[in-house]
Amino acid sequence: MTLHSHTHDMSCQQLLASIGDYVEGDLAPELCQEIERHLAACDHCRVVVDTLNKTITLYHASAHETEVPSEVRGRLFQVLKLDNLREKKS
């Protein structure tokens, strides 16, 4: 983020400082508006916010892809001595 002089009040650094709360949706509406004004005028910050949101979305979407191999699950129940108990259930 190079330091262009913007015609509005918030600097790129100030935006960066609030970006965490902004993407979490935790900011007061006035501050949100200020950020959105900055984003409309500053391409660099807009790209940072958009790609940051995209990064978070990609990870959220990937979260449920991990599968536990059935041997790993089997050994876990064995170690805990719960394997024979499982057979009896249901």
Add this chain to the structure above:
Amino acid sequence: MINEADPPLSLDALRSGDRAEFARLVEIYYTPIYRLALKMLAREQDAEDVLQNTFLKALQHIGEFEGRSTLSTWLYRIAANEALMFLRRKRPEVSINDEAEEADDSLPMPEQFTDWCCLPEQEFATAEAKRQLDQAILKLPEKLRVVFLLRDIEGLSIKETSEVLNLTETAVKTRLLRARLALREYLAAYFSERLLSENEK
């Protein structure tokens, strides 16, 4: 498999050593615990060790569980400690509660400004893209990695994450933002390349 119709876990049964109830607990939570360990440590063997140690410790200490946190927070806490202990044995100088570094609250300036959001959706779903996502997590320092995994992969709230790691909510927020910004840089490096090759088509 657990389905919604199953009755909620009984804390009394768990605390009194009911094996069948403990089996239900394991059934509900072994996948998230394994996922946390695997994304934290990368090696399947190490993740399995952490998985087993987590539930062995849970079994050993379930009688002392007071219900001040939820069972999932309690299990994540055991698992996160196991994973961090594992990493510390490999690199003893790392400390999760080292708040000294927090004093430097300046955020690293973003360096990548390519807008790769507009890539076709299938670019984000390739095996290579998924590998890049996992590799990027492993580049994070451990104390950022564990915060990111609990919040953005496991879906815990800021408050729950702070309880699991015994950190303030402010510390969690700071680490989460640092982690997300670092991941953005790592992913930008890869997806910008994809954007270039896409544009050459």
